[in-house]
Amino acid sequence: MTRSGFVRRHRLLIGGLAAALVLLAGLYRLSPLWPGPALPAGAMPLTLATAPGHLLPTLGCTTALLAPTRVAVAGNALVLVPPTGGDPIKVVFPSGWRAWRLDGRAELVSRDGVVVGREGDIVEGLGGGTGDDGAFEVCSVGQ
Numbered sequence: 001m002t003r004s005g006f007v008r009r010h011r012l013l014i015g016g017l018a019a020a021l022v023l024l025a026g027l028y029r030l031s032p033l034w035p036g037p038a039l040p041a042g043a044m045p046l047t048l049a050t051a052p053g054h055l056l057p058t059l060g061c062t063t064a065l066l067a068p069t070r071v072a073v074a075g076n077a078l079v080l081v082p083p084t085g086g087d088p089i090k091v092v093f094p095s096g097w098r099a100w101r102l103d104g105r106a107e108l109v110s111r112d113g114v115v116v117g118r119e120g121d122i123v124e125g126l127g128g129g130t131g132d133d134g135a136f137e138v139c140s141v142g143q
Contacts, residue, residue, distance in 0.1 A: 036096030037113040046106055047077040048099035049092050051137065066091070066126040066136050071117040073106045083122055090135035091126075116141060 039045055069080035069089060078099035079088035096111030106119035117123040127140035 036098050036111045037109055039098070039100055040102055043100040043102040046073065046099040046101055048097060048108070049077075049090075049135070050097055051092055051095050053095040063127065064129045064136075066128065066138070068122050068124045069126075071106065071108055071119050071121050071123055073101070073119060078106050078108055078119075080123065090133070092131065092135045092137045094138060110141065 066080075066089075068083055069091075070083050070085075072079050072081045072088070074088055080091050081088055093108075094111060097116075098109045100107055100109070101119075108116045108118075108123070110116055125142040126136075126138045128136055128138040131137045
């Protein structure tokens with residue numbers, strides 16, 4: 001093999017490895033193992049029922065929609081209740097979602113830091129389906 005052929009193959013190998021690392025970093029960012037947003041300064045964390053972290057994103061999502069619900073706090077946990085009030089609805093949010101109380105009001109926050117709803121808000125468009133335990137497992141928003 002000539003020197004120029006060796007250099008060309010070496011560059012292709014390095015380029016391929018670099019592209020693979022970028023791809024893996026992107027998949028990790030989309031992975032449900034990604035930790036989610038950091039707690040803002042002055043916020044108090046609230047308990048939130050979430051799915052366990054796993055390596056790869058879920059490829060399918062049940063197409064059912066959760067009926068409109070109100071964001072509420074029960075004890076030290078953020079919950080969803082019927083719009084007219086009542087007992088909390090069993091809901092499991094995707095891993096990486098967070099809940100906290102900031103400036104006296106609870107917030108439900110998705111893994112990418114978007115506030116989905118604040119205490120008292122009516123939340124609509126949560127897609128997913130019912131799991132084996134009877135809880136509605138959220139896997140999409142705004143469908």
